[in-house]
Amino acid sequence: MxxxxxxxxxxxxxxxxxxxxxxxxxxxxxxxxxxxxxxxxxxxxxxxxxxxxxxxxxxxxxxxxxxxxxxxxxxxxxxxxxxxxxxxxxxxxxxxxxxxxxxxxxxxxxxxxxxxxxxxxxxxxxxxxxxxxxxxxxxxxxxxxxxAYLTAWRMVFGKAPAGPGSVVLIQGAGGGVSYAAMQLARMAGARVIVTTTGEDKITHFRDLGIATIDYRTEDVPKAVQALTREEGADLVIDNVGDRTWSSSLKSLARGGHLVTCGATTGGHPSADIQRLFVRQLSVHGSTMxxxxxxxxxxxxxxxxxxxxxxxxxxxxxxxxxxxxxxxxxxxxxxxxxxxx
Structure with missing residues (x-):
């Protein structure tokens, strides 16, 4: 064969x-x-x-x-x-x-x-x-x-499931897992915010009616706070790693959850432990x-x-x-x- x-x-x-x-x-x-x-x-x-x-x-x-x-x-x-x-x-x-x-x-x-x-x-x-x-x-x-879609399913509906009324931030939404997570979170009734870059991708997501942040030109945590009345995201989907980890943690609401399934830009970011315990944040690993x-x-x-x-x-x-x-x-x- x-x-x-x-x-x-x-x-x-x-x-x-x-x-x-x-x-x-x-x-x-x-x-x-x-x-x-x-x-x-x-x-x-x-x-x-x-x-x-x-x-x-x-x-x-x-x-x-x-x-x-x-x-x-x-x-x-x-x-x-x-x-x-x-x-x-x-x-x-x-x-x-x-x-x-x-x-x-x-x-x-x-x-x-x-x-x-x-x-x-x-x-x-x-x-x-x-x-x-x-x-x-x-x-x-x-x-x-x-x-991509099975991985995203567990991230969206797993240990910290998204649902109606929740806010979900998805980092690098042009990728396979991230795009799938966007679709599934919307299917669940959550409000979705995505980060991406490039005119075509930004236009694509905005045409879908999704709040879109250009991570190359905008401060992601500040933009998320502005979009959520200073509350932050209940759930952040991140498979990027080092490059987005800090902004993912800073974008979370108090008591929020960060779910990660990958580290394409590196797997050893700062844990930012003080932020974790002061804001009572949770980090979940997820595989398929x-x-x-x-x-x-x-x-x-x-x-x-x-x-x-x-x-x-x-x-x-x-x-x-x-x-x-x-x-x-x-x-x-x-x-x-x-x-x-």
Missing amino acids: KAIVLTKRGVDGVVLQDMPEPAVPSGWAKVRMRAASINRVDLYMRDSGAGITHELPLIMGVDGAGEVVEVPDGSGLSPGDKVVLYPYEFCGTCRPCLAGDQPLCHSARILGEHRHGTFAEYVALPARALVKLPDDVDMDQAAVLGV GSMEEFRRLMLAFASGGLAPPIDSVFPLAEVPAAFARLEEPARLGKILIHIS
């Missing part, structure tokens, strides 16, 4: 090549992949991969959607079913799995990080990691939900979401509750060009890979 394989670190290490089709152990299913999406972690794996247990060569890609080819009896699935892939291979028997918190599985392996991923014509996964889609679903849109959260996300999508924007589409052979597009500041929305 054709697959995008990371053979070594760096741009030159990402190549299209033939790989054996995956084995299908008992209880597993085989999926013919139709589409997948590009995520920031793909660039991290290409350039570093530090801290992630894996071996090269590695098929890249974390999420995607396709059609069932082989499936075990009793799974509730049949050959030909359209499915979306949960990005984790989880054991189902450890304490977190039994509690329904699969991202904390003691032996979890993330596709495209710890094991072969979705930039391939076929993928094998435990059948329990597949969610069936309606026959009339948009497979392209479904394919981009597994990482559970199978139940994934099912709820898919129900919301299938019912028309949200529609992920697609920035651009590339064939499998042009994944390196898709990576370059991900790094362009003008990008808005998800980058889709057509596989077959």
